[in-house]
Amino acid sequence: MSLLHACKVSKRYGGLQALDDISFEVEQGEIFGLIGPNGAGKTTLFNLLTGSERADNGHFTLGGERLPAGPPHAVARCGIARSFQNTRLFRELSVLENAMVAADARARTGLWATLAGTRAARAEEAACRASALRWLDYVGIAHLADAAAGTLSYGDQRRLEIARALAGQPRLLALDEPAAGMNATETGVLKRLLERIRADGVTIVLIEHDMSLVMAACDRIAVLDFGRLIAQGTPAAVRHDPVVIAAYLGGSHAR
């Protein structure tokens, strides 16, 4: 069953067609890779999907319901969470506090109750702390709860970002280059984490340049080049597609 449907999505920046009439479907429970050379339009697609920018044409549906074009918190409420290419952590705050900020977005108590320190607010803070710790444990960094987020290794910062995204209890997790800057060991740990997240019922869309991770972790892959969808299919099919090979070899930006 398809969970996410991108329907004829286009985006232009001045004279540049960043995305041109893009349509694809992501099945419930898939790890779906979105690849392509630098500047192909991958992050733009995430920006449109998650409501931080608006498409010129087209739209997305999640579970058959049309997603709002924005703002991001309205899209998040529909069940989509995102991590960013450059982590957006509060570097001075502790790892636990970073996770609590995300878990707190789901809390119900109002600001005045929190400031007044009411019993309900205290109970909610305790629940929020416990929830944040559970997500840190889930991604394997609970032992770093008291460290300042800015002191974490790159791989651990990425895992904290994923914990923060999961705290919103999404149906679909959109990850923008989660393996960037990771060594092979960290990438292996990340792959197992992605598989666990999927096993727990969260569908994943993954932008990634690390082809060994993409090929090993993804069920299907869509390939963008200069804003167009040039191929989609299984990793084995995409890997041998001459159009894809030409796009990667032909661009001055191929990695």
Ligand SMILES: Nc1ncnc2c1ncn2[C@@H]1O[C@H](COP(=O)(O)OP(=O)(O)OP(=O)(O)O)[C@@H](O)[C@H]1O
């Ligand atoms: N706000 C913007 N204004 C103008 N051009 C933009 C803007 N955002 C992206 N672009 C351009 O749109 C194209 C697609 O960019 P995008 O960041 O989506 O590519 P990408 O596939 O994510 O690349 P990378 O792998 O390098 O992150 C690029 O040519 C980029 O320069």
